[in-house]
Amino acid sequence: MPHYKLTYLNMMGRAEHIRLIFAQAGVEYEDNRLTQEEWAAFKSKTPFGQIPVLEVDGKMLAQTGAITTYLAKQFGLNGKDDWEAAKIQQLNGGTEDLIAQVIPWFREQDLEKKKELADKLVAEHVTPWLQRYEKFLTDNGTGYFVGNSVTQIDLGLLQFMGLFSHVLCPETFKKFPELCKFMERIASLPNIAAWIQKRPKTDH
Protein backbone atom coordinates (compact mmCIF):
# COMPACT_ATOMS: atom_id res chain seq x y z
CA MET A 1 0.00 0.00 0.00
CA PRO A 2 1.49 3.38 -0.94
CA HIS A 3 1.91 6.08 1.68
CA TYR A 4 -0.92 8.58 1.29
CA LYS A 5 -0.77 12.11 2.72
CA LEU A 6 -3.66 14.53 2.30
CA THR A 7 -2.96 18.19 3.03
CA TYR A 8 -5.73 20.73 3.65
CA LEU A 9 -6.88 23.17 6.31
CA ASN A 10 -8.45 22.06 9.57
CA MET A 11 -11.95 21.91 8.14
CA MET A 12 -14.13 19.64 5.98
CA GLY A 13 -14.42 21.88 2.91
CA ARG A 14 -13.14 20.38 -0.32
CA ALA A 15 -11.14 17.68 1.45
CA GLU A 16 -14.00 15.90 3.14
CA HIS A 17 -15.09 14.03 -0.01
CA ILE A 18 -11.52 12.65 -0.14
CA ARG A 19 -11.52 11.76 3.58
CA LEU A 20 -14.84 9.92 3.17
CA ILE A 21 -13.31 7.85 0.34
CA PHE A 22 -10.38 6.82 2.56
CA ALA A 23 -12.82 6.05 5.40
CA GLN A 24 -15.14 3.89 3.29
CA ALA A 25 -12.18 2.04 1.78
CA GLY A 26 -10.69 1.50 5.25
CA VAL A 27 -7.32 2.81 4.03
CA GLU A 28 -4.86 4.56 6.34
CA TYR A 29 -3.57 7.99 5.37
CA GLU A 30 -1.92 11.02 6.93
CA ASP A 31 -4.67 13.63 7.45
CA ASN A 32 -2.42 16.69 7.44
CA ARG A 33 -4.35 19.79 8.59
CA LEU A 34 -2.59 23.13 8.28
CA THR A 35 -3.06 26.36 10.19
CA GLN A 36 -3.35 29.53 8.08
CA GLU A 37 0.33 30.31 8.76
CA GLU A 38 1.44 26.83 7.79
CA TRP A 39 -0.68 27.07 4.64
CA ALA A 40 0.98 30.36 3.64
CA ALA A 41 4.37 28.66 3.96
CA PHE A 42 3.27 25.51 2.11
CA LYS A 43 1.51 27.24 -0.78
CA SER A 44 4.48 27.58 -3.11
CA LYS A 45 5.21 23.86 -2.80
CA THR A 46 1.86 22.93 -4.32
CA PRO A 47 1.40 22.51 -8.09
CA PHE A 48 -1.17 25.33 -8.42
CA GLY A 49 -0.92 27.26 -5.17
CA GLN A 50 -4.05 25.50 -3.91
CA ILE A 51 -5.17 22.75 -1.54
CA PRO A 52 -6.16 19.99 -1.14
CA VAL A 53 -3.14 18.13 -2.43
CA LEU A 54 -2.55 14.40 -2.18
CA GLU A 55 0.93 12.93 -1.92
CA VAL A 56 1.29 9.32 -3.03
CA ASP A 57 4.71 8.03 -1.97
CA GLY A 58 5.85 11.63 -2.18
CA LYS A 59 4.44 12.41 -5.65
CA MET A 60 1.97 15.30 -5.54
CA LEU A 61 -1.48 15.41 -7.12
CA ALA A 62 -3.71 18.48 -6.96
CA GLN A 63 -7.32 19.34 -7.91
CA THR A 64 -10.07 17.70 -5.87
CA GLY A 65 -11.72 15.98 -8.85
CA ALA A 66 -8.47 14.40 -10.01
CA ILE A 67 -7.73 13.22 -6.46
CA THR A 68 -11.16 11.72 -5.79
CA THR A 69 -11.19 9.92 -9.15
CA TYR A 70 -7.67 8.57 -8.68
CA LEU A 71 -8.40 7.23 -5.20
CA ALA A 72 -11.87 5.92 -6.10
CA LYS A 73 -10.26 3.90 -8.91
CA GLN A 74 -7.60 2.49 -6.53
CA PHE A 75 -10.22 1.50 -3.94
CA GLY A 76 -13.01 0.16 -6.16
CA LEU A 77 -15.37 3.09 -5.54
CA ASN A 78 -15.50 4.36 -9.13
CA GLY A 79 -18.33 2.27 -10.60
CA LYS A 80 -18.05 -1.05 -12.41
CA ASP A 81 -17.18 0.25 -15.89
CA ASP A 82 -16.29 3.36 -17.91
CA TRP A 83 -19.91 4.40 -18.33
CA GLU A 84 -20.61 4.28 -14.57
CA ALA A 85 -17.36 6.18 -13.99
CA ALA A 86 -18.60 8.82 -16.45
CA LYS A 87 -22.00 9.04 -14.75
CA ILE A 88 -20.23 9.59 -11.43
CA GLN A 89 -18.31 12.49 -12.97
CA GLN A 90 -21.48 13.88 -14.51
CA LEU A 91 -23.17 14.00 -11.11
CA ASN A 92 -20.06 15.56 -9.60
CA GLY A 93 -20.01 18.21 -12.32
CA GLY A 94 -23.56 19.13 -11.35
CA THR A 95 -22.42 19.80 -7.79
CA GLU A 96 -19.56 22.03 -8.98
CA ASP A 97 -22.05 24.14 -10.94
CA LEU A 98 -24.19 24.61 -7.82
CA ILE A 99 -21.16 25.36 -5.62
CA ALA A 100 -20.41 28.32 -7.92
CA GLN A 101 -23.91 29.68 -7.18
CA VAL A 102 -23.62 29.05 -3.44
CA ILE A 103 -20.29 30.81 -2.96
CA PRO A 104 -21.64 34.42 -2.99
CA TRP A 105 -24.12 33.47 -0.22
CA PHE A 106 -21.38 31.72 1.71
CA ARG A 107 -19.12 34.78 1.57
CA GLU A 108 -21.80 37.41 2.34
CA GLN A 109 -21.22 38.93 5.77
CA ASP A 110 -24.23 41.26 5.99
CA LEU A 111 -26.93 39.14 7.62
CA GLU A 112 -29.87 40.78 5.87
CA LYS A 113 -28.27 40.47 2.43
CA LYS A 114 -27.30 36.90 3.32
CA LYS A 115 -30.94 36.03 4.03
CA GLU A 116 -32.04 37.58 0.71
CA LEU A 117 -29.35 35.68 -1.17
CA ALA A 118 -30.35 32.46 0.62
CA ASP A 119 -34.01 32.80 -0.35
CA LYS A 120 -33.12 33.50 -3.98
CA LEU A 121 -30.58 30.67 -4.06
CA VAL A 122 -33.02 28.14 -2.66
CA ALA A 123 -35.86 29.13 -4.99
CA GLU A 124 -33.88 29.50 -8.21
CA HIS A 125 -31.05 27.00 -7.93
CA VAL A 126 -31.18 24.63 -4.97
CA THR A 127 -34.78 23.46 -5.28
CA PRO A 128 -34.53 22.57 -9.01
CA TRP A 129 -31.19 20.91 -8.29
CA LEU A 130 -32.70 18.80 -5.47
CA GLN A 131 -35.57 17.83 -7.77
CA ARG A 132 -33.14 16.72 -10.48
CA TYR A 133 -30.94 14.79 -8.06
CA GLU A 134 -33.84 13.05 -6.36
CA LYS A 135 -34.92 11.92 -9.81
CA PHE A 136 -31.40 10.64 -10.64
CA LEU A 137 -31.51 8.66 -7.39
CA THR A 138 -34.98 7.18 -7.88
CA ASP A 139 -34.37 6.49 -11.60
CA ASN A 140 -31.29 4.44 -10.65
CA GLY A 141 -33.51 2.47 -8.28
CA THR A 142 -30.85 0.91 -6.03
CA GLY A 143 -30.62 3.44 -3.23
CA TYR A 144 -27.28 4.59 -4.63
CA PHE A 145 -26.73 7.22 -7.27
CA VAL A 146 -24.77 5.02 -9.70
CA GLY A 147 -24.81 1.27 -10.04
CA ASN A 148 -25.93 -0.99 -7.24
CA SER A 149 -23.35 -0.34 -4.56
CA VAL A 150 -21.74 2.67 -2.94
CA THR A 151 -19.43 4.75 -5.13
CA GLN A 152 -17.45 7.92 -4.55
CA ILE A 153 -20.35 10.07 -5.71
CA ASP A 154 -22.59 8.80 -2.91
CA LEU A 155 -19.89 9.95 -0.47
CA GLY A 156 -19.45 13.29 -2.19
CA LEU A 157 -23.18 13.92 -2.26
CA LEU A 158 -23.57 13.00 1.43
CA GLN A 159 -21.05 15.73 2.19
CA PHE A 160 -22.40 18.25 -0.33
CA MET A 161 -26.08 17.88 0.48
CA GLY A 162 -25.29 18.30 4.17
CA LEU A 163 -24.99 21.99 3.33
CA PHE A 164 -28.68 22.04 2.39
CA SER A 165 -30.07 19.53 4.90
CA HIS A 166 -28.30 21.05 7.90
CA VAL A 167 -27.40 24.64 7.07
CA LEU A 168 -29.04 26.48 4.19
CA CYS A 169 -32.54 25.02 3.89
CA PRO A 170 -33.40 22.09 6.20
CA GLU A 171 -37.17 22.65 5.74
CA THR A 172 -36.86 22.57 1.97
CA PHE A 173 -34.67 19.47 2.13
CA LYS A 174 -37.34 17.60 4.10
CA LYS A 175 -39.59 17.85 1.03
CA PHE A 176 -37.29 15.34 -0.70
CA PRO A 177 -37.90 12.11 1.22
CA GLU A 178 -35.74 9.89 -1.02
CA LEU A 179 -32.78 12.23 -0.56
CA CYS A 180 -33.38 12.25 3.20
CA LYS A 181 -33.37 8.44 3.27
CA PHE A 182 -30.22 8.43 1.12
CA MET A 183 -28.41 10.70 3.59
CA GLU A 184 -29.28 8.37 6.47
CA ARG A 185 -28.32 5.30 4.47
CA ILE A 186 -24.83 6.57 3.58
CA ALA A 187 -24.17 8.16 6.98
CA SER A 188 -24.99 4.77 8.58
CA LEU A 189 -22.48 2.76 6.55
CA PRO A 190 -20.25 1.41 9.36
CA ASN A 191 -16.98 3.00 8.16
CA ILE A 192 -18.68 6.30 7.42
CA ALA A 193 -20.51 6.39 10.77
CA ALA A 194 -17.23 5.64 12.55
CA TRP A 195 -15.40 8.44 10.71
CA ILE A 196 -18.20 10.96 11.31
CA GLN A 197 -18.03 10.17 15.01
CA LYS A 198 -14.27 10.50 15.36
CA ARG A 199 -13.40 13.29 12.89
CA PRO A 200 -12.44 16.75 14.20
CA LYS A 201 -15.61 18.82 14.66
CA THR A 202 -15.37 21.95 12.51
CA ASP A 203 -18.08 24.33 11.27
CA HIS A 204 -17.55 23.59 7.57
Added chain:
Amino acid sequence: MPHYKLTYFDIMGLAEPIRLMFAQAGVEYENVMIPDEDDDPTWEKLKPTTPHCQLPILEVDGKVLAQSVAISNYLAKKLGFDGQNEWESAKAQELVQAINDVRQQVRAWRKEEDEKKKAEILKKLEHDVVTPYFDRHEKFLAKNGSGYFVGSHVTQADLHIFNTLQWWQNNHLFTEAFKNHPKIGEFVEKIANLPNIKKWIEKRPKTAV
Protein backbone atom coordinates in the same frame (compact mmCIF):
# COMPACT_ATOMS: atom_id res chain seq x y z
CA MET B 1 -17.19 1.93 -32.97
CA PRO B 2 -20.20 3.35 -31.09
CA HIS B 3 -22.27 6.11 -32.64
CA TYR B 4 -21.22 9.38 -31.01
CA LYS B 5 -23.41 12.49 -31.10
CA LEU B 6 -22.21 15.72 -29.48
CA THR B 7 -24.76 18.49 -28.97
CA TYR B 8 -23.71 22.01 -28.08
CA PHE B 9 -24.25 25.59 -29.19
CA ASP B 10 -22.79 26.90 -32.44
CA ILE B 11 -19.66 28.19 -30.70
CA MET B 12 -16.39 26.63 -29.59
CA GLY B 13 -16.95 27.18 -25.86
CA LEU B 14 -16.97 24.11 -23.61
CA ALA B 15 -17.29 21.67 -26.51
CA GLU B 16 -14.17 22.57 -28.44
CA PRO B 17 -11.68 20.44 -26.47
CA ILE B 18 -14.06 17.51 -27.06
CA ARG B 19 -14.18 18.27 -30.79
CA LEU B 20 -10.36 18.49 -30.81
CA MET B 21 -10.20 15.00 -29.27
CA PHE B 22 -12.46 13.53 -31.95
CA ALA B 23 -10.38 15.32 -34.61
CA GLN B 24 -7.03 14.14 -33.26
CA ALA B 25 -8.33 10.57 -32.90
CA GLY B 26 -9.77 10.67 -36.43
CA VAL B 27 -13.09 9.38 -35.09
CA GLU B 28 -16.38 10.26 -36.78
CA TYR B 29 -19.14 11.85 -34.73
CA GLU B 30 -22.30 13.84 -35.24
CA ASN B 31 -21.43 17.43 -34.36
CA VAL B 32 -24.79 19.03 -33.57
CA MET B 33 -24.59 22.80 -33.18
CA ILE B 34 -27.69 24.71 -32.12
CA PRO B 35 -28.16 28.49 -32.21
CA ASP B 36 -26.67 30.23 -29.17
CA GLU B 37 -29.63 32.54 -28.54
CA ASP B 38 -31.42 32.93 -25.19
CA ASP B 39 -34.90 32.25 -26.47
CA ASP B 40 -34.04 30.02 -29.37
CA PRO B 41 -36.82 27.43 -29.77
CA THR B 42 -34.45 24.53 -30.50
CA TRP B 43 -32.70 24.95 -27.17
CA GLU B 44 -35.93 25.69 -25.27
CA LYS B 45 -37.37 22.39 -26.52
CA LEU B 46 -34.20 20.39 -25.86
CA LYS B 47 -33.31 21.85 -22.47
CA PRO B 48 -35.70 19.95 -20.19
CA THR B 49 -34.74 16.65 -21.81
CA THR B 50 -31.07 17.04 -20.83
CA PRO B 51 -29.84 15.63 -17.50
CA HIS B 52 -28.80 18.99 -16.02
CA CYS B 53 -30.64 21.42 -18.34
CA GLN B 54 -27.29 22.31 -19.87
CA LEU B 55 -25.04 21.62 -22.83
CA PRO B 56 -22.84 19.97 -23.95
CA ILE B 57 -24.28 16.47 -23.92
CA LEU B 58 -22.77 13.40 -25.54
CA GLU B 59 -24.90 10.53 -26.78
CA VAL B 60 -23.15 7.17 -27.06
CA ASP B 61 -25.37 4.73 -28.95
CA GLY B 62 -28.27 6.78 -27.64
CA LYS B 63 -27.24 6.86 -23.96
CA VAL B 64 -26.84 10.43 -22.69
CA LEU B 65 -23.88 11.80 -20.75
CA ALA B 66 -23.76 15.42 -19.56
CA GLN B 67 -21.12 17.74 -18.02
CA SER B 68 -18.13 18.67 -20.15
CA VAL B 69 -15.57 17.27 -17.67
CA ALA B 70 -17.35 13.90 -17.52
CA ILE B 71 -17.60 13.80 -21.33
CA SER B 72 -13.97 14.79 -21.75
CA ASN B 73 -12.70 12.18 -19.26
CA TYR B 74 -14.88 9.46 -20.80
CA LEU B 75 -13.73 10.18 -24.36
CA ALA B 76 -10.10 10.63 -23.28
CA LYS B 77 -10.21 7.02 -22.11
CA LYS B 78 -12.08 5.70 -25.15
CA LEU B 79 -10.02 7.62 -27.72
CA GLY B 80 -6.57 7.16 -26.14
CA PHE B 81 -5.89 10.55 -24.57
CA ASP B 82 -5.87 9.35 -20.95
CA GLY B 83 -2.13 8.77 -20.45
CA GLN B 84 -0.39 5.39 -20.16
CA ASN B 85 -1.32 4.55 -16.55
CA GLU B 86 -3.51 5.67 -13.63
CA TRP B 87 -1.05 8.33 -12.44
CA GLU B 88 -0.80 9.90 -15.92
CA SER B 89 -4.61 9.79 -16.16
CA ALA B 90 -4.83 11.64 -12.83
CA LYS B 91 -2.20 14.19 -13.91
CA ALA B 92 -4.05 14.87 -17.17
CA GLN B 93 -7.30 15.46 -15.24
CA GLU B 94 -5.46 17.70 -12.81
CA LEU B 95 -4.17 19.91 -15.62
CA VAL B 96 -7.58 20.10 -17.30
CA GLN B 97 -9.14 21.31 -14.06
CA ALA B 98 -6.35 23.83 -13.59
CA ILE B 99 -6.92 25.44 -17.01
CA ASN B 100 -10.68 25.41 -16.35
CA ASP B 101 -10.06 27.35 -13.12
CA VAL B 102 -8.13 29.97 -15.09
CA ARG B 103 -10.77 30.12 -17.84
CA GLN B 104 -13.39 30.85 -15.16
CA GLN B 105 -11.36 33.79 -13.92
CA VAL B 106 -10.85 35.19 -17.42
CA ARG B 107 -14.64 35.12 -17.88
CA ALA B 108 -14.83 38.15 -15.57
CA TRP B 109 -12.87 40.09 -18.17
CA ARG B 110 -15.15 38.91 -20.96
CA LYS B 111 -18.29 39.88 -19.05
CA GLU B 112 -17.12 43.42 -18.20
CA GLU B 113 -18.57 46.02 -20.57
CA ASP B 114 -16.81 49.19 -19.44
CA GLU B 115 -13.68 49.45 -21.60
CA LYS B 116 -11.54 51.11 -18.94
CA LYS B 117 -12.46 48.53 -16.29
CA LYS B 118 -11.90 45.80 -18.87
CA ALA B 119 -8.32 46.93 -19.45
CA GLU B 120 -7.66 47.01 -15.69
CA ILE B 121 -9.10 43.54 -15.18
CA LEU B 122 -6.97 42.19 -18.00
CA LYS B 123 -3.79 43.68 -16.55
CA LYS B 124 -4.58 42.25 -13.11
CA LEU B 125 -5.34 38.84 -14.61
CA GLU B 126 -2.06 38.84 -16.49
CA HIS B 127 -0.15 39.63 -13.32
CA ASP B 128 -2.08 37.64 -10.72
CA VAL B 129 -3.30 34.63 -12.64
CA VAL B 130 -1.85 34.05 -16.08
CA THR B 131 1.82 34.78 -15.37
CA PRO B 132 1.96 32.39 -12.36
CA TYR B 133 0.04 29.87 -14.46
CA PHE B 134 2.56 30.17 -17.30
CA ASP B 135 5.50 30.05 -14.84
CA ARG B 136 4.22 26.74 -13.46
CA HIS B 137 3.31 25.28 -16.79
CA GLU B 138 6.66 26.09 -18.40
CA LYS B 139 8.24 24.15 -15.53
CA PHE B 140 5.82 21.24 -16.05
CA LEU B 141 6.72 21.14 -19.76
CA ALA B 142 10.45 21.34 -19.08
CA LYS B 143 10.24 18.64 -16.38
CA ASN B 144 8.15 16.31 -18.54
CA GLY B 145 10.56 16.81 -21.45
CA SER B 146 8.44 15.33 -24.25
CA GLY B 147 6.84 18.53 -25.51
CA TYR B 148 3.54 17.32 -24.07
CA PHE B 149 2.29 18.01 -20.60
CA VAL B 150 1.86 14.40 -19.47
CA GLY B 151 3.85 11.39 -20.57
CA SER B 152 5.10 11.15 -24.10
CA HIS B 153 1.85 11.28 -26.06
CA VAL B 154 -0.97 13.74 -26.54
CA THR B 155 -3.44 13.67 -23.66
CA GLN B 156 -6.65 15.56 -23.06
CA ALA B 157 -4.59 18.01 -20.98
CA ASP B 158 -2.66 19.12 -24.09
CA LEU B 159 -5.86 19.67 -26.07
CA HIS B 160 -7.69 21.59 -23.31
CA ILE B 161 -4.67 23.81 -22.60
CA PHE B 162 -3.98 24.36 -26.31
CA ASN B 163 -7.63 25.30 -26.92
CA THR B 164 -7.65 28.06 -24.31
CA LEU B 165 -4.17 29.37 -24.99
CA GLN B 166 -4.70 29.56 -28.74
CA TRP B 167 -7.91 31.55 -28.13
CA TRP B 168 -5.95 33.98 -25.95
CA GLN B 169 -3.30 34.34 -28.68
CA ASN B 170 -5.88 34.85 -31.43
CA ASN B 171 -7.52 37.54 -29.31
CA HIS B 172 -4.21 39.20 -28.41
CA LEU B 173 -4.56 38.61 -24.67
CA PHE B 174 -1.64 38.34 -22.25
CA THR B 175 0.93 39.13 -24.92
CA GLU B 176 3.62 39.96 -22.34
CA ALA B 177 3.09 36.66 -20.56
CA PHE B 178 3.37 34.76 -23.85
CA LYS B 179 6.53 36.69 -24.75
CA ASN B 180 8.14 35.82 -21.43
CA HIS B 181 7.32 32.12 -21.68
CA PRO B 182 8.69 30.81 -24.98
CA LYS B 183 8.10 27.13 -24.15
CA ILE B 184 4.37 27.87 -23.83
CA GLY B 185 4.34 29.46 -27.29
CA GLU B 186 6.24 26.49 -28.72
CA PHE B 187 3.72 24.13 -27.15
CA VAL B 188 0.79 25.94 -28.78
CA GLU B 189 2.57 25.80 -32.16
CA LYS B 190 3.31 22.10 -31.72
CA ILE B 191 -0.32 21.17 -31.08
CA ALA B 192 -1.64 23.52 -33.77
CA ASN B 193 0.56 21.74 -36.32
CA LEU B 194 -0.49 18.19 -35.50
CA PRO B 195 -1.96 17.21 -38.90
CA ASN B 196 -5.46 16.29 -37.68
CA ILE B 197 -5.67 19.34 -35.44
CA LYS B 198 -4.48 21.64 -38.23
CA LYS B 199 -7.08 20.19 -40.61
CA TRP B 200 -9.91 20.61 -38.05
CA ILE B 201 -8.94 24.21 -37.25
CA GLU B 202 -8.96 25.04 -40.95
CA LYS B 203 -12.39 23.58 -41.59
CA ARG B 204 -14.26 24.29 -38.33
CA PRO B 205 -16.91 27.06 -38.26
CA LYS B 206 -15.28 30.37 -37.38
CA THR B 207 -16.93 31.77 -34.24
CA ALA B 208 -15.86 34.49 -31.83
CA VAL B 209 -15.84 32.24 -28.76
